[in-house]
Amino acid sequence: MESPLPPQEGSSEDQEQLLTLKTFRSAGKGSWASVPDAEWNDWKWQLKNRVTRIDQLERLLPSMTREERAGVLLAGESKLAMAITPYYFNLLDPSDELCPIRRQVIPRLEETTTAPWERLDPVGEDDHSPVPGLVHRYPDRVLFLVTDRCAAYCRYCTRSRLVSNASGYDFHPEFDRQIAYIAEHTEIRDVLLSGGDPMLLSDEKLEYLLGRLRAIPHVEFLRIGTRIPIFLPQRITPALCTMLRKFHPLFVSIHTNHPGELTTEVREALGRLADAGIPLGNQSVLLRHVNDEPVVMKALVQKLLMCRVRPYYIYQCDLISGSSHLRSTVSRGLEIMDSLRGHTTGYAVPQYVIDAPGGGGKIPVNPGYILRKSATKIILRNFEGKVFEYPEAAETAEATVMAPLCDSSMAYGKD
Numbered sequence: 001m002e003s004p005l006p007p008q009e010g011s012s013e014d015q016e017q018l019l020t021l022k023t024f025r026s027a028g029k030g031s032w033a034s035v036p037d038a039e040w041n042d043w044k045w046q047l048k049n050r051v052t053r054i055d056q057l058e059r060l061l062p063s064m065t066r067e068e069r070a071g072v073l074l075a076g077e078s079k080l081a082m083a084i085t086p087y088y089f090n091l092l093d094p095s096d097e098l099c100p101i102r103r104q105v106i107p108r109l110e111e112t113t114t115a116p117w118e119r120l121d122p123v124g125e126d127d128h129s130p131v132p133g134l135v136h137r138y139p140d141r142v143l144f145l146v147t148d149r150c151a152a153y154c155r156y157c158t159r160s161r162l163v164s165n166a167s168g169y170d171f172h173p174e175f176d177r178q179i180a181y182i183a184e185h186t187e188i189r190d191v192l193l194s195g196g197d198p199m200l201l202s203d204e205k206l207e208y209l210l211g212r213l214r215a216i217p218h219v220e221f222l223r224i225g226t227r228i229p230i231f232l233p234q235r236i237t238p239a240l241c242t243m244l245r246k247f248h249p250l251f252v253s254i255h256t257n258h259p260g261e262l263t264t265e266v267r268e269a270l271g272r273l274a275d276a277g278i279p280l281g282n283q284s285v286l287l288r289h290v291n292d293e294p295v296v297m298k299a300l301v302q303k304l305l306m307c308r309v310r311p312y313y314i315y316q317c318d319l320i321s322g323s324s325h326l327r328s329t330v331s332r333g334l335e336i337m338d339s340l341r342g343h344t345t346g347y348a349v350p351q352y353v354i355d356a357p358g359g360g361g362k363i364p365v366n367p368g369y370i371l372r373k374s375a376t377k378i379i380l381r382n383f384e385g386k387v388f389e390y391p392e393a394a395e396t397a398e399a400t401v402m403a404p405l406c407d408s409s410m411a412y413g414k415d
């Protein structure tokens with residue numbers, strides 16, 4: 001296997017592209033110019049006016065392709081409906097079929113093609129579910145599926161089997177069993193609320209849920225996984241933030257994949273959460289033609305830091321049914337990680353993981369920095385491809401001569 005060559009730093013073309021990608025813009029009102037500000041900025045208006053039907057798309061996206069049209073028509077009948085908030089819709093480029101925003105939310109015909117290794121439950125959540133709506137995969141923490149709805153639907157959704165089928169509940173029908181299980185299992189010190197999007201609940205309902213969890217003495221740490229700040233930043237109201245701050249330590253993991261999603265509206269919403277003392281992390285999914293380019297990912301992670309968000313994970317896309325057109329290669333993921341580590345702020349570098357098919361959990365995957373290892377020494381390469389040697393501890397004690405540790409004449413990439 002050929003190692004990736006170290007990326008070239010600072011070509012002026014790359015620099016220019018990076019700056020363009022990192023610019024904060026407002027989504028604006030676009031095709032909804034006549035809607036009064038008070039309605040546009042109201043999250044309930046945004047939800048009520050989501051783009052969900054083909055006739056709306058015909059008007060709003062006249063350049064819709066044959067594959068998209070077929071995808072939209074099939075989405076209604078299939079596992080995952082289409083829904084896009086007007087705010088988020090304004091971020092997509094109607095003149096570009098490969099627009100990275102468009103590919104995340106507009107269904108395509110390819111979704112109906114399922115490869116033999118693709119699954120409706122690709123990471124085996126249902127097999128690790130002790131009560132409906134809870135996934136207990138790791139020793140000390142559980143995933144709590146709060147609701148079955150989202151503000152908009154990602155076409156690569158790993159839980160499409162559970163969301164958007166419009167049963168329309170707020171709390172899971174087995175809510176009391178979910179709480180009881182956590183209360184009975186004293187090893188659970190971390191509860192991750194996800195779904196469906198927990199932030200679609202009213203302030204009152206979310207407060208009730210957080211209160212029930214905080215009343216369990218062994219629950220130390222709460223976090224919410226949400227895409228609301230990206231799809232519906234209007235939902236992050238001052239009142240919501242005032243409520244959330246009562247439940248610390250509470251972290252929020254957002255989900256953004258492309259720097260174009262980080263608008264001025266999103267930056268303000270994230271600022272309100274950060275000002276409420278909520279540490280923010282981001283989870284991205286590596287997606288073909290969305291963010292599988294080093295310059296795009298670098299712009300995304302740097303822009304996240306400007307929003308006070310720490311990049312947390314990059315996921316290799318799960319083997320969800322009908323997602324092959326959106327999956328990028330692991331080699332590309334590793335190349336992107338190589339282009340980040342050392343080349344930009346350490347805080348901006350997330351961990352790349354593969355959620356193992358069938359329920360093995362998240363497995364970190366890293367570019368190879370250890371070239372060779374023996375009982376006496378370890379041979380490493382750095383982010384520039386220079387090779388270094390580190391003597392193992394046992395040897396160091398006896399070492400009389402310090403050999404030069406660095407032989408920068410050896411470059412990696414040719415092995």
Ligand SMILES: *Cc1c(COP(=O)(O)O)cnc(C)c1O
Binds near residue numbers: 135136138192362
């Ligand atoms: C991702 C995940 C968690 C949280 O994992 P962390 O590595 O702690 O972020 C917990 N439970 C399940 C089922 C998960 O998929």
